[in-house]
Structure formats: C-alpha cells, structure tokens
Amino acid sequence: MDALLVRGGRSRVEPVIPSPAAESEGSAYDIVFLDRDGTVNVRVPDGYVDDPERMLLLPGAGAAVARLNASGARVVVVTNQRGLATGRLTRAAYDAVTGRLADLLAAEGAHLDATYVCPHDHGECVCRKPADGLFRAALADAPWARAHRCAMVGDMPSDIAPARGLGMRTLLLGVDVPDLAAAVEVLLGDAPAGPGALARSS
Ligand SMILES: [Mg+2]
C-alpha cells in the first residue's frame, strides 16, 4: 500500500495541493505541515484514534488551524497510522475519524488542504516518520512549494527530524512552544521561538 492521500473527492492528479494564488500574497509559508495525534487532536494513550468519538481537538487547535488557513499557507497533515498495518485500525474506522476531524475543524472555520498518511508497520516503507516520504510526497504534489518556505509542527522528535532534514522550519511542542496555538503565533510572527530566539531578540 502506498502512502495514502486524503483530500475530499480529488483523485491523485498532480498537482493535488493547489498553489495558494492571490490570497497568499505575503504569506511567510507555502505549506505548514502538522502532525495529527498530540498536535491537532488529543492523543489516545493506548495508541490509535479508532473511533470518531475519540477524535477530540486539543484546546486552541481549531482556531490555530484557522489562522494558518487565513494566512494563505496550505495546511497539510502528515501522520503515522501503524494501526492500519497491524489491523488494530481499519480503513473504514480511519476514514470515519478523518471525517470527524474535518467536521470539528470546520466548526471552527478551519480546514486541512491535504492529509498524508503512512499506513505501514515499522521498517517496511520510506514514509513512516522519522522517514521523510510523507513530506516528499506532499512536496511532489505541490511543485509550486519550496521546502525552505515550509514549516512542520509536531509533538515528537520523529516529526521534526525529517522536516528539518528537508530544510523546513520546525517547532516541537513541549520544547519549542507549548501547543499548536503558540506554534502558530511564532510562525505568523507574533512571538519569537524558544529561548534562543528570546535571547536573540532582546
Ligand atoms: Mg503526534
């Protein structure tokens, strides 16, 4: 199974991530990549969000995604869903959870432009983070985007490493910033990032 691309109703015809066009003028970022579980929504302690009822946005996450949308950046989720390989997460359940996330975001005026999913187990692909295949697939589908004009926000070092390796700006939740809302503040220029940036700006 290839990495899955989820984008409502669109077939995989390049480029599937449309360039931001006019509304993006002045946007500092082409694409802001987001991890899903633990970044946008509450992580399920035992591993998988396998039911729409368990898909809960983290505080401030919906508004944060809406701010990114309004900035003109495309917002793309990159997520490992190993449960699809082990059988603990069915494709139907995954799709239902994805739909619920879209509904929760829409209720806050926010949307995802695309989601790239690794459905594989450990060691059987080049897309399970910390590998960079999900990012590369998205960039291939967005030939207008430049990696150095992209950013990645995630809650695990394995989210950050592949994005940094491609030259993206990265923000690790719990280390650089507390949460997605704070990450978006930093990315959109309202706040400096991390202790180093604080020192530099003083
Ligand atoms: Mg995560």
Ligand SMILES: [Zn+2]
């Ligand atoms: Zn994979």
